[in-house]
Amino acid sequence: ATDTNAPPLGSRRSTRSNNGAKLTVKCSGGTTIGGLKALISQATDVAPNQQTLYFESAVLGDESLTVKDAEIVAGSLVQMFVDPNIVGDWSTLDEIPTEAKAARRQEDGFVGSALLHR
Numbered sequence: 562a563t564d565t566n567a568p569p570l571g572s573r574r575s576t577r578s579n580n581g582a583k584l585t586v587k588c589s590g591g592t593t594i595g596g597l598k599a600l601i602s603q604a605t606d607v608a609p610n611q612q613t614l615y616f617e618s619a620v621l622g623d624e625s626l627t628v629k630d631a632e633i634v635a636g637s638l639v640q641m642f643v644d645p646n647i648v649g650d651w652s653t654l655d656e657i658p659t660e661a662k663a664a665r666r667q668e669d670g671f672v673g674s675a676l677l678h679r
Contacts, residue, residue: 589628590629593624593625593626593628594627594628594631595624597628602651605641607643607649608647611649612643613641614639616633616637
C-alpha cells in the first residue's frame with residue numbers, strides 16, 4: 562500500500578509532542594537539531610533553549626547533529642520537554658533552516674504589534 566500522506570522525497574516529517582498535543586514539523590535530513598528546535602519554536606512559541614528533545618529515549622543534546630545522523634526518519638516521534646524555569650532565548654532563531662525562513666519573514670511583520678509581541 563502507498564501512503565498518500567508521505568512527504569516528498571528528500572524531506573522528513575517528524576511529530577513533536579508538547580503537553581500531550583502533537584504537531585508535525587517538516588525538515589530535511591541535513592537540518593541540525595538546533596535548526597529543528599528553531600522550527601519547533603516557530604510552531605509552538607517555545608524558545609529553543611527551553612526545549613529538550615528526545616528520540617528513542619535518548620536526549621538529542623548535540624545541536625550540530627543532523628536529523629539524518631540522529632536516524633530520525635519521516636513519521637518518527639520526537640518528544641519535547643519544556644523547562645518553564647529557563648528564560649526563553651529567542652536569539653538562536655537566526656539558525657532557522659532555509660525551508661522556514663519564508664514563514665519567519667511573514668511573521669516578522671507583526672513583531673512589536675498587538676498581534677505579536679515577544
